[in-house]
Every structure is written in structure tokens, then in C-alpha cells.
Amino acid sequence: MGKKVDRRRFLGGSVVAGVAAAGLCGLEEKILQQALAQGAAGKPAGRKGAAGGEMPTGKLGNLTLSRLISGGNLLSGWCHSRDLIYVSKLAAAYLTEEKQFDTLEILEEKGVNAIAVDQMQVHIVNRYCEERGGKIRKIVSVRQDWGGWGKPNWEELKEEIDGVIDDGADTLYVHGGYSDRLVQADKPANLEIIGKAFEYIRGQKLSAGLGSHALEAPVAFDKAGIAPDYYVKTFHHDQYWSATPKDRRKRFCVDGENHLDHNEFHDNIYCIDPDETIEFMKTKEQPWVAFKVLAAGAIEPESGFRYAFEGGADFLMVGMFDFQVVEDVVTVKRVLAESLDRKRPWRS
Numbered sequence: 001m002g003k004k005v006d007r008r009r010f011l012g013g014s015v016v017a018g019v020a021a022a023g024l025c026g027l028e029e030k031i032l033q034q035a036l037a038q039g040a041a042g043k044p045a046g047r048k049g050a051a052g053g054e055m056p057t058g059k060l061g062n063l064t065l066s067r068l069i070s071g072g073n074l075l076s077g078w079c080h081s082r083d084l085i086y087v088s089k090l091a092a093a094y095l096t097e098e099k100q101f102d103t104l105e106i107l108e109e110k111g112v113n114a115i116a117v118d119q120m121q122v123h124i125v126n127r128y129c130e131e132r133g134g135k136i137r138k139i140v141s142v143r144q145d146w147g148g149w150g151k152p153n154w155e156e157l158k159e160e161i162d163g164v165i166d167d168g169a170d171t172l173y174v175h176g177g178y179s180d181r182l183v184q185a186d187k188p189a190n191l192e193i194i195g196k197a198f199e200y201i202r203g204q205k206l207s208a209g210l211g212s213h214a215l216e217a218p219v220a221f222d223k224a225g226i227a228p229d230y231y232v233k234t235f236h237h238d239q240y241w242s243a244t245p246k247d248r249r250k251r252f253c254v255d256g257e258n259h260l261d262h263n264e265f266h267d268n269i270y271c272i273d274p275d276e277t278i279e280f281m282k283t284k285e286q287p288w289v290a291f292k293v294l295a296a297g298a299i300e301p302e303s304g305f306r307y308a309f310e311g312g313a314d315f316l317m318v319g320m321f322d323f324q325v326v327e328d329v330v331t332v333k334r335v336l337a338e339s340l341d342r343k344r345p346w347r348s
Contacts, residue, residue, distance in 0.1 A: 055111030055329065056336050058314050058348035060230055060287055061207030063137060063170055065114045068332045070107050071291060071319035072117035075100055075124060080296035082242060082267050094321075097127075103322040104128045108136050110329045116141065116232070116291070116317050118175070119160055122167045139289075139317075140164045141211055141232075142197070143175035152182055154193050161197060165204055172201050173209030173232050176217075176291075177255045183217045184252045188224070195226040202229070209289070213254035215273050215280060228286060232317070234271040235290035237307045240298040242268045249273075270295060278311045278343075287348040291317035301331040309335060312344030 055066040073079065077095045081087035095103075104125065107115065114137035117125060128134045142164055143149075144156045164172060174194055182190035194210070201208035210228035212218055218231055234254070238246070244253075245263055249272040253265040260266070270292035271277060281288050290313035294304040305328075308316055320328055 055113070055333070057113075058287065058346070060139075060289070060315070060348060061171060063114075063207070065137060065139075065315060066112050067315055067336060068112050068329060069139065069289065069315050069317045070112050070115040071317045072115055072121050074319040074321055075103065075115070075117065076121055080267050080270075082296075091321075097124075099322065100124055101128045101132055103320070103325070104134055104136055105132055106322050106325045107320070108134060110325055112325070112329065113137055114139055114170075116289075119143070119164050122164060122169065126167060137170045138168060139209075140167075140169040140172050141175040142172050143178035149178055149181045150185075152185075152190050152193050154196055157193060157197055158200060161200060165201075165206070169206070171207045171209065173211045173228070173230070176211035176213050176232065176234070179210060179212050179217045180214045180252060180255065183212075183214070183220045191221060191224045191226055194221070195224070198226065198228060213270055213292075214252050215277055216251065218280065218284075230287040230289060231281070231284065232289045232291060233277060233281070234292040235274060235277055235308055235311060235313060236271050236293050236295045236299060236304055237274055238269070239303070240295055242298060243295070244269045244272070268295075268298075274311065281312045282344045285347055287314045288312060289315040289317050293318060301328055302335070305332055305335050306340070310341050312342060314346060314348045 055068065057064050057066055059065075074091065075095065077088060077091035077093075079087045079091045104115070105128075113135070115125060116139040118141050122138060122140055125134075125136065125138055129136070142157070142161050144153065144160065148156060161172065174197060179194060182194065198208040198210075207229040209230040209232050210218060210221060211232040213234045215233075218233065221228070244265055248263045249269070250256075250265065251272075253272065254270050256265060258266045290308045290311075293299070293308040293313070293316050294301060296319075299307075305316060316332065318328055
């Protein structure tokens, strides 16, 4: 009588066989294949060796952070999926609490000492630190509740800030979508609310950053004389298939309406003006944390990381599944070890 095979082992073995049959040979695929094989055997994935050594670091306020920072979206399965309707459900099913904790543990073991999370995700990181003794830094985006962006209110924003600080945030920045919408409304009072947030956060002895997808946001605050301690701005090149053509890009389109016209925005581009972003950031002395540097998975790490660092970014915020961490760490280290054609000085 044949040996009984449970569902977990069958599925794991089937996926491993599929990966091998497809002839995938990149580092990420090899890591995934190894992780799946170990998972199918009921063993935890190994987390030592492949990306050993020190991660290059910089300063963000009084924090010493790895140049590669984990993005938080994938921790909860919040995926930019373009028009693939199953991706978010697949990610949410994959990211059990155990997998979330494993991912955070791998990040720390490979030298990534910070993760940027939404205010709704702080509890995940806190539970990980409590249960597994993690020390990963929390860079937390703050905003009013999703439904309140059309009516900006300082007291509501302050309440969210207080909650995040109570939960142990190491630094706070204003959520990119939130600041974009407040600037898009073109009301000076909206900028004043964010300026008040910066001062309040600094009063709690923490640094305060400005997040944005649209370049109009940092430009508007610059003109108003409201300066953050650092910028969190999307930045990637457009050399990938699904990028919106330059002549069809519309201001503030990111996080906007998804169109069926292939030449319009459909969750497929996150920095519509990289050249202008480079020029603006050249003038800023504050650190710049670039995010969406791989256009949510459309750009190869080697290409995206090099472009972002050479374009002037001081830190890269990159969403990573557990099987992507090693490749991304190795790639960042390799890029930083080589001669970079940077026009902007390192600001941290």
C-alpha cells in the first residue's frame, strides 16, 4: 500500500515540480524552489548564508537604517495587481500570520532593519516583536481614515498620530495618497494641516516625513515653506511593458480611477515624471526614501535599484515576499558596491 501523502505535501511537491519543469533559473526562482521544497517536507525555510554580511546604512533623523527598507503592502497582501483579479486573494491566502512573522525574521537576519507600514499594520509588527524578539524599526504612514480624505481635519489626523506613537513607531510620515489628495484640492488650509502634523510629530521627539506619488505634493509644500525631515516619494523608470505612454499620463492619476483604455492609468504606473523628480530632489538636503522603485513588480531588481540610487535616492522602500528578500538584499549590496553615476550627493 502506498505511503499516505497529505494535502500540504502534495501541493508543495506539485508546485516545486512545476517550477522545475518551467526551467526557471533566476536567483529568485531558485530561492522560491528551495523554500517550496523545504515547506513541502514540513521544514522551515533556511535563512542563513546566501545574503550574509553587513547591509549598507544611512541616517534618517536619529535612526540608523539599512539602505534597503521593506515596504509594508505585501505584509498584508495589499498588492498592486493591474488587471489580474486573483493576485490580492492569492497573496492574502499565502500571508498567514506565521508567514508574516517568517518574512520579518528573514528581513532582519539579512540586514534589513526597518519596514514601512500603514497605521493599520503596526499591530502585525508589534506581535512579531513580542513573539519572536524582533527589533525591526517601524516607519509608519499616517493619515485620516480612508473615507475622510475629502474633509481634512486636524483633530482626526492628530488622533491617528497619537495612536501610532503609542504603538511604538520609530518615525512617521504622511501617507502618500493622503497628501496627494490634500494638495490636489488646492486649498492652503490643507497644507497647514500637514505642517501642523510635522510640528506635532517633532514635538514627540520623532522625525516627520512627507509621502507622495505626485510630484505636485512636495513642490506645493516647498512653495509654502513647509519642510519635512525627509521625503517618501515614488520613483521608477518607465522601461516596462505596461507603463502608460508619456503623452497619456495625467496629473494625480496614481490611486485614481482605473480605465479600460490600455493607454490610460490602470494601477500600472506610480511615478509619471521620473526626470522631473530627479531634478526636484537634487535641490533638497533632506533624505529621500524612494518607493515603488520596481513599479510594483514590473522592473527587474538590478535595473530598478540602480536607477533609483543613481537618480538620487538615499533609501529604497521595496515590498518583498519572503522568497524575494535574499535576491533583493544581494542586488542592493552589489549595486552599492559598484561605482554609481549619482548627481545628487548622499543626504544620509
